[in-house]
Structures are given as C-alpha cells and as structure tokens.
Amino acid sequence: MRLTELFAAPDLIVDFAPADKWEAIRILVEHLTERGTIPPDQGETVLEAILSRERSMSTGMEEGIAIPHAAVDDIDVVAAAMGIVRSTEGLAFESIDGRPARLVVLLAIPRRQKLLHIRTLADVARLLGRESVRTALTAAGTSEEAWRALAEGEAATA
Numbered sequence: 001m002r003l004t005e006l007f008a009a010p011d012l013i014v015d016f017a018p019a020d021k022w023e024a025i026r027i028l029v030e031h032l033t034e035r036g037t038i039p040p041d042q043g044e045t046v047l048e049a050i051l052s053r054e055r056s057m058s059t060g061m062e063e064g065i066a067i068p069h070a071a072v073d074d075i076d077v078v079a080a081a082m083g084i085v086r087s088t089e090g091l092a093f094e095s096i097d098g099r100p101a102r103l104v105v106l107l108a109i110p111r112r113q114k115l116l117h118i119r120t121l122a123d124v125a126r127l128l129g130r131e132s133v134r135t136a137l138t139a140a141g142t143s144e145e146a147w148r149a150l151a152e153g154e155a156a157t158a
Helices: 021-034 040-056 114-128 131-139 143-157
Strands: 069-072 079-084 103-110
Touching: 021 040, 021 079, 021 103, 040 069, 040 103, 069 114, 079 131, 103 114, 103 131, 114 131, 114 143, 131 143
Parallel strands: 069 103
Antiparallel strands: 079 103
C-alpha cells in the first residue's frame, strides 16, 4: 500500500510532543476519531486494542521509528496517523536499538484483513527505513510538507 494513500495530510501531525508513548497513542487515536476515520463508537475499542498490543510487546523499532498497531474488530478501513517529533530528544518507546522515536505511526487495521495488516506494516517500515525520508519528515514544518516528503520518498523507490 502506498503511504500517500494510507495517510491524508491532516493525519501527519508535525511538532508532535506527547509526554510519553502512552499519551502518544491516545492522542493519535483521538485525532483519528475526531477526523471520523475511526467511528466515534469505536474509539475506545481501538485505543484499548493498541494499548494492549503495546503492553504485550513494544512497537519501538529502529532508527527512531515506532509503529503502535493492532488488528481491530468492527472497523472497515485502515486508520493511520503519524506523529512527527521534531525535538532531537525524541520519545522513549523501548525501541529495539534503544533510540528514542521521532516518527510514531499508529495503525488500526480490520482484524479480518490479515494480509493487509502484514503488507501495511512492511510498507511503512520499508519507506521509513530510508534515512532521506525520515530526515525530510522530521524537517517538515507543515502536514502538507510531510505528505510531500512521503510522496517524494515513494517516487524515489518506484
């Protein structure tokens, strides 16, 4: 899945500065609920699914990337938002390499779409694995600039 199809520009939140990873997850789920991507009556269900997944195993990856995610019943579309931490201190996320997260990608994926779940995680990791894309995202001053950084990263790998 192309990340430019997965994320709308307003779902790329620049200057993201939560106190901790738990608040980061809450903020991103609330954002998607307020935007209508997650139905209002499913917000708590999605939040609990992602928090539960995070409690069982940290989704902090390498290179400043965290991908809190869960397979969720009763949603029909992939819900995705990204918090972009511009502070070089980043956000502690118990990552594999011990580095703080600067890109927090939240994904809620319909449980019945297992293959889509795996492909989406792989596509996010593949594109954000490119240093040039990570650098462009953390330098973006607006959501639109962040979206363009994703588009340029995808074009360079096409």
